[in-house]
Amino acid sequence: MKVDNPQAFRFIMQDEIYLLNKDKEVINTSSSANIPVAETQPVVELPPPVIEQPAAKQTSVTPEPQTPDPLVKTPEPAFNYLGKNNKNFLVLVNYANEEHIVATHLTALESILKRKDLSIDDVAILNVYKYTPLKLATLSEYFKPTRLVIMGKDSLPEGIGNLPLNQPLQGKKTHVLYSFSFDEMMSSNDNKKTFWEHMKTL
Template sequence: MKVEHPQAYQFIMQEELYLLPEDQLSAASSPIVPTDDQVSDGIDAVSEPIQPATTPNQETEIAASTVIAQPVQETPKPPFNYWGENKKQFLILVNYSWVEHIPDEHRVALESILSRKGLSKEDVALLNVNATGPVQLSELTTYFNPTRLVIMGNNALPTGIGNLPINKAVQGKKIHVLYSFSFADMMSSNENKKAFWEQMKTL
């Protein structure tokens, strides 16, 4: 039967229409083809790079890694205040609490002893350890680089030198050492003067 007007179907077919099971499967299996606009939108979304999120801890670590450590500058120790010029690396240690270097009376005696050895003030370095306080032997050897060392009295002994025989010259690896009387002890005893001079001649 041919129907001229589609609206006439509602009067001719009054029953409800249902899809058979095979018709439902056929409709589900039909692929949905995306439009060109949908495909283009998907490509643009994938092509954008994904930036990793930075946590607060990572930001702190990055900032800390850029800090440049500054070198620690050590304050150099002041040079020793000594008498003489140390041209021949001859170091003499004394201890006087009332003068800067050595009393005039003892200085004259020292200059006489040095001249008998062919030495002068320019050849030696006389250090009053009372002005420096306790001083390490290593500090003295580093600063003066002595080849001969005379220690005048037990209160002039540097720290770390160990036990030394009294008034007997000792030859070390690099330094010839004489531990003897102080000038005060020698000035009052001719025997001490003679014993000291005998050892000084070997230096």
């Protein structure tokens, strides 16, 4: 095909076909010159960040002060006794096979108390057999006796010392009589009489 105007090739052919090699170089050079080239920044490697660890707290272990245990009060003994102790009159007896006192002995004691214008409610009759060893301080704390009759050596509490038989003693707070047991009195009228003579003084 004969083309009179070379510019007509542009409409029927691609640029690369009809451009001469020297023309391509000029176009490529000029077009690349118009494209801005990003300046390459030097790569600066940063050291890894240093994370400061908080300094370990030096804690001194101080032992907590020991709080003393609350004082444990020894519970008062629950004495099982006969009477109501209205007049703080304590009678100590000792019977292995009785809860309080032999019935015949109780009758005799009630008769003696009646002569002193006292009743069974005015006294406390304690059988010490179940509670031995029994301390005088424990009895004093619990019964607070102003009069104390000890009937027989087996009824003596600990801490009372050597008491003379049938010789009433007046203490600071308590009038004490250490005398025969009922078994010893029931078989002897003389012992009954002696006991009564001293009971009258209490």
